[in-house]
Amino acid sequence: MHSSAVGKGGRGVSETLLKIDAAERIFGGGKTLFGSPLPAVHALRGVSIEVQRGETLGIVGESGCGKSTLARILVGLDQPTCGAITYDGEDLCALARADGRQLARKIQYVFQDPLASLNPRKTIRAILEAPLVHLLGMDKPARQSRVEELMQAVNLAPEFLERYPHEFSGGQAQRIGIARALAADPELIVLDEPVSALDVSVQAQVLNILDDLKQRFNLTYLFISHDLSVVESVSDRVAVLYFGKLAEVGPARSVFSAPRHPYTHLLLQSAPAPGRKPTAVENAETELPDPYNPPPGCAFHARCPRRSNLCLQSEPPLEPSPIDDRHFAACHHPHGRTS
Numbered sequence: 457m458h459s460s461a462v463g464k465g466g467r468g469v470s471e472t473l474l475k476i477d478a479a480e481r482i483f484g485g486g487k488t489l490f491g492s493p494l495p496a497v498h499a500l501r502g503v504s505i506e507v508q509r510g511e512t513l514g515i516v517g518e519s520g521c522g523k524s525t526l527a528r529i530l531v532g533l534d535q536p537t538c539g540a541i542t543y544d545g546e547d548l549c550a551l552a553r554a555d556g557r558q559l560a561r562k563i564q565y566v567f568q569d570p571l572a573s574l575n576p577r578k579t580i581r582a583i584l585e586a587p588l589v590h591l592l593g594m595d596k597p598a599r600q601s602r603v604e605e606l607m608q609a610v611n612l613a614p615e616f617l618e619r620y621p622h623e624f625s626g627g628q629a630q631r632i633g634i635a636r637a638l639a640a641d642p643e644l645i646v647l648d649e650p651v652s653a654l655d656v657s658v659q660a661q662v663l664n665i666l667d668d669l670k671q672r673f674n675l676t677y678l679f680i681s682h683d684l685s686v687v688e689s690v691s692d693r694v695a696v697l698y699f700g701k702l703a704e705v706g707p708a709r710s711v712f713s714a715p716r717h718p719y720t721h722l723l724l725q726s727a728p729a730p731g732r733k734p735t736a737v738e739n740a741e742t743e744l745p746d747p748y749n750p751p752p753g754c755a756f757h758a759r760c761p762r763r764s765n766l767c768l769q770s771e772p773p774l775e776p777s778p779i780d781d782r783h784f785a786a787c788h789h790p791h792g793r794t795s
C-alpha cells in the first residue's frame with residue numbers, strides 16, 4: 457500500500473540495542489484507606505523481547521493490549537512493576553530515574569496526535585529549540601542552524617519556523633513532531649501510532665520521510681500501530697501483543713505470510729482489504745478478557761478456534777518454530793489442532 461519501507465530490507469546488523477526481560481506492569485491494586493482491596497490491571501504480563509540496532513520492530517495488537525504502556529516505559533514516562541530493561545547494556549529504569557535527560561538523548565517518542573503534542577502557544581522555532589537547550593545545552597547560533605537543518609530533514613521550509621502549530625496540517629504537524637524527536641540526535645525512536653491520525657496519502661509521505669531519516673541518521677524504530685498494512689510495510693520484525701503478552705514475534709515476512717498464532721490470523725483476517733469490511737476483530741473485541749479478572753490458561757482461549765483442554769489450563773510459553781528459530785509463538789497448537 458505504501459511505497460515507504462521504514463527499515464525494510466534489513467542491513468544484517470545484529471547488535472542488541474534494547475533488551476526487555478520479563479517486563480510486567482500492574483496498575484492499581486493495593487488497598488483503600490479503609491482496607492478494602494483495589495482492583496488491579498495487569499497491563500504487561502512478562503514481555504521479553506530484544507530490539508537490534510538499526511532495525512524497525514513493529515508492535516501490533518488491539519486496543520488495550522499494552523502497546524502504549526510498553527512505549528511509555530521505554531521513554532521513561534512510566535516504570536515496570538518488575539522485570540529488567542537494558543538499553544545498550546545499561547539499566548534503562550535506573551538511567552531514567554538518575555538522569556531523564558541522558559535517556560531523552562538516546563530514546564525519543566513521537567505521539568499519535570501531532571497537533572495535541574505541540575504546545576499551541578509556542579512557535580515552531582521555540583518547540584524545536586527546547587530539546588536543544590534542555591538536552592544539549594546548545595548556544596543560540598548553533599541552535600539557529602540546527603533548527604533549520606531539522607526543518608529541512610522533514611521537508612519543511614525554514615520560513616515556517618516563526619509560525620504556530622495551528623497553522624499546519626496534520627501531516628505537517630507530525631513532521632514537526634518528528635523533527636523535535638530528532639533534535640537531540642537520538643538512536644531509538646518510539647513511534648506510537650505515528651500515522652494513524654492522518655489521511656492515507658499523507659501517511660505515505662510521512663512514512664517516506666521516516667524511512668529516509670532512518671537511513672541518514674542510523675536510527676532504530678519501535679513502530680507501534682494497530683494498522684497491519686502499515687506495520688507490514690515498515691517493519692523488519694513484528695511483535696504481536698495480546699492481553700499484555702507476546703502472542704507472536706518474528707520476521708515481518710514470516711509473521712504476515714505464515715502466522716503461527718490464531719490471534720495473528722484473526723488480526724490479518726480482520727484487516728481492511730479491498731472489497732472486505734473489517735468486522736471480525738470489531739466483533740471479537742467485545743470478547744476481550746476482563747483485565748480485572750484474567751482467565752486461566754491461554755488468555756486467547758475463549759476466542760480461539762484451536763482451543764483444547766490444555767489451553768484452558770496452562771499458559772503456552774513463547775517457543776520458536778521448528779523451521780525458523782527467529783519466529784516465535786505462544787500457542788499450544790501453532791500448527792492447528794491435531795487431536
Ligand SMILES: Nc1ncnc2c1ncn2[C@@H]1O[C@H](COP(=O)(O)OP(=O)(O)OP(=O)(O)O)[C@@H](O)[C@H]1O
Nearest residue numbers: 483484497499518519520521522523524525526747
Ligand atoms: N494508568 C492506568 N491505570 C489503570 N489502567 C491502565 C492505565 N494505563 C493503562 N491501563 C490499562 O492497561 C491495559 C493496557 O493499556 P494500553 O493503553 O497500554 O493499551 P494499548 O494497546 O496501547 O491500547 P490503545 O491502542 O487503546 O492505546 C488496558 O487494560 C488499560 O485499561
